[in-house]
Structure formats: C-alpha cells, structure tokens
Amino acid sequence: MFTGIVEELGEVTAVEDLGDSSRFRLRGPVVTEGARHGDSIAVNGVCLTVVDHEGDEFTADVMAETLKRSSLGALTTGSRVNLERPTAVGARLGGHIVQGHVDGTGRILARTPSENWEIVKVSLPADLTRYVVEKGSITVDGISLTVVEAGPDHFTVSLIPTTLALTTLGHKQPGDPVNLEVDVIAKYVERLLGDRAREAGK
Template identity: 50%
Template sequence: MFTGIVEAVGKIVALDSGRDSVRLGVSAARIAEDVSIGDSVAVNGVCLTVVEIAAPQLTFEAVYETLRRTTLGQRRVGDPVNLERALLTNGRFGGHIVQGHIDGTGRIASIRPVGDSWFVYIEASQDLLRYVVTKGSVCIDGISLTVMDADDKAFSLSIIPHTWENTTLKDRHAGDSVNIETDIIGKYVEKLMGGWAPGGGRGVTLDLLSRSGYIESEPEASRRW
C-alpha cells in the first residue's frame, strides 16, 4: 500500500519491450538505497515489483494488463517518473489510501497558473468520474491530490508550489495522458450499497436495514417512491 506522497522523481534509462510486456530501468536516486528484490514501488502510481537492482538503477517488469490500463506503455527513455516505496507500518500516513492499482487514464485538458498555485483540469471517462467527488481524494500519476471541483466531464486540481516542483506535474502539458486511481473507499461503498452482491442480491438496501432493525419501517401506504 502507498499514500500518494512522492518520495523522488526518477528517470527512465532503459526500456526493453517484449511481445506483451516491457522491462523498465529507472534511475531511482535515493530510493534505490533502501529497497530489495521483490519490493513494491509505485512508478507514476503503478505498483511494480523490483526485479533487479544496480543502484541507483532499479529494474521493473510491466505485463500486458498493466500496459493496457496505464500510461507506462507510452513512456520513453529520458522521461521522468514519480516514485514512492510501499508504506512502512510505522510511517506517517500523509496522503490517502493508494493501492497502486490504476483504474484508467485521463487527459489533461488545461494547466494554468493562479497566483502561487496551478490549476489542472483533467478529463476522464464516466466510469472514473463516478468515483471523483469535490474535496475528495484522487491519485494522479502516483500523487495524492484533493479534488477542487468535479462534474460529469472533468475534474480540477489546485497544485501547491511544493508538489509542482517535486513531482512530474511541472513536466506535463495539455493533451498529456495521466494515470488515475480513484478512492478505494468509494468503490467499496458502492458495492455494499447495492451495486452487486453474491447470488444476485442488491447488497445493503433500505429493506435489509429495516428488517435488521437499523431503521424503522414505514407503512406501505406512507412510502413515497
């Protein structure tokens, strides 16, 4: 698990593409000093496993499903990437719950400076936007960010100078694709509240809550549908 607090910006120094996979070599600066083979590292928000270490370079493998759902297949040698090691149990939880499991990609519609900050507008599909809420959390390229506003086509973010200077956001432009991981809590709540349940049921419903004694049932005639 991660928190979306980027520890360092690395650089892709090697790419070895296979038929349905890619092997990435990343110059990882100080991140490489405290990882082992098999450790998880979020690379632009994608949870990848360290398969080789030649400090300061780390090597990862990304398979077809990862390439299909993320922007990793679009990256080139020389591109910067956000890096975060997995959260230690005694570490500070500075961002929000981030799994490193990308839900899909979005497109930067525009970036504009406003005072000392930058407003970033990101367009995404309805499947992703349903989990993006105003003042909620979202992970963009591995960065834990607060949603400034959201509608049915896009959402906006206000980026403070520290985040701008210490992540890959300063290298992004309108039209660029970004990895998006929505808040896992929202997805669990949707499922429990009736999106799906084993055996074809509807999960937690008003009827179930009433029968379980959590709410007082109403006479049939007084119900409004």
C-alpha cells in the first residue's frame, strides 16, 4: 500500500522491449536505498516489482496489461517519473490509501497558473466519473491530490509549489497522459451497496 506522497522524481534510464512486455531501468537514489529483489515501488502510481537493483538504479518488468491500462507505455529513456516506496506499518498516512492499481488514464487538458499555485484540468474516463467528487481524493501519476472541481468528463486539482517542483505534474503539458487511481473506498462502498440492493430485490 502507498499513500500518494511522492518520495522523489526519478528517471527512466533504459527501456527494453520484450515483445509482450517491457523491462524498465529507473534511477532513484532514495527508493533504491535498502531495496531488495521482490520489493514494490510505485512508478507514476503503478506498483512495480523490483527485479534487480544496482547502485541507485533498479529494473522492473511491466506486463502487456499494465502497458495497456496505464501511461507507462509512453515512457522513454530520459522520462521523469514519480517514485514512492510502500508505506511502513505504523507510519503516518500523509495522503490517502493508494493501491498502485491504475484504474485508467486521463490527459492534461489545461494549466492555469496563479501567483502561488496552479490549477490543472485533467480529462476523466466516463467509467470513473462516479467515483470522483469535489474535495475527494484522487491519485494522478501516483500523487495524492484533492479534487477541486468534478465535472462530467474532467476534474481539476490545485498544485502547490512543492508538488510542481518535485513531481511530474510540474512538467507535463496539455495532451500529456497521466495515470489515474480513484479512491478505493468509493469502489468498495459501491460494491457493498449494489450487493445489498440485489439482496433486497430477491
């Protein structure tokens, strides 16, 4: 489990096409400290497994399903990525509960700068609209953010200078893809209420 609090802005140092999958090598001095084979690291919000690591770099295999459902397939050598290790038991939950299981992708639609923050508008797939509410939580490229406006096909978030400086959202431009993970609690509530409604209708 992650919290959506990005630990560092890493870099893709190599991408190997394996046919039905890809192998990524990524640089991240913070997240590789003490890393071992089999550990999990979130890359732009996608939970990946460490295959190997050497120095401040680690490799991870990305299956076709993940490439299809996320924006990782668009990464190339030199791409910057958000990196986060799983939260430790007993640690503070600084963001919200993030699984690292991407629900879909959106695209940056617009950026509106202000003196001390920036409003970013992101497209929202139709099947995720019902999970996004104003002042609710959403994960964008692995970053735990609060929804400012929830529209029928988009949402907006307000980014503080720290987020702009230390994550990929400080660099992405209109048209760029982003990974989206909605609040898992909303999905569980929907499932439970649906099951209760079906039982009541028997």
